[in-house]
Amino acid sequence: MSDxxxxxxxxxRRENGGKDFRLFMRQQIAEGKARRDKPATTKQPKPPGHRPGAWPAGSRPPDPLKPQPPGAWEHALHRYRQNEGSDRDPCHCGGCDTTSNDTEEN
Structure with missing residues (x-):
């Protein structure tokens, strides 16, 4: 804003029949509105083939874990606690990573 x-x-007001004053005041109003109004935000477009609530194309929900015999979870927990901190696979539930070396100790 100018001083x-x-x-x-x-x-x-005297110059140009007050035209300069009206232009100046309109400019002041426009600058005030520009500071007050925020630019409208636009929503990001959805990716092609988007279906709300559906799994993305080419994917599916994970398979359920395979059924376990009674006591298998307790045995796996016991083995996990024994092997904690090692790089061996502590569990055979089907949900754990089985890519590591699989050695059983009883």
Whole structure:
């Protein structure tokens, strides 16, 4: 905003029949609105083939774990606690990573 005083406003009103003053005031209003109004945000478009609530194309929910005999979870937990901190596979439940070396100790 520019610095102006009463003499400047009086001079603007005298020049061009007050046209300069009206233009100046419109400019001031426009600058104030520009500071107040925020630009409209646009939503990101959905990817092609998007279905709300569906699994993405080419994927599916994970398979359920294979059934376990009674006591298998307790045995796996016991083995896990024995092997904690090692790089061996502590569990054979089907949900754990089985890519590591599989050695059983009883």
């Amino acid at each position: 102006f005083d009463q003499d400047d406003v009086a001079a603007m």
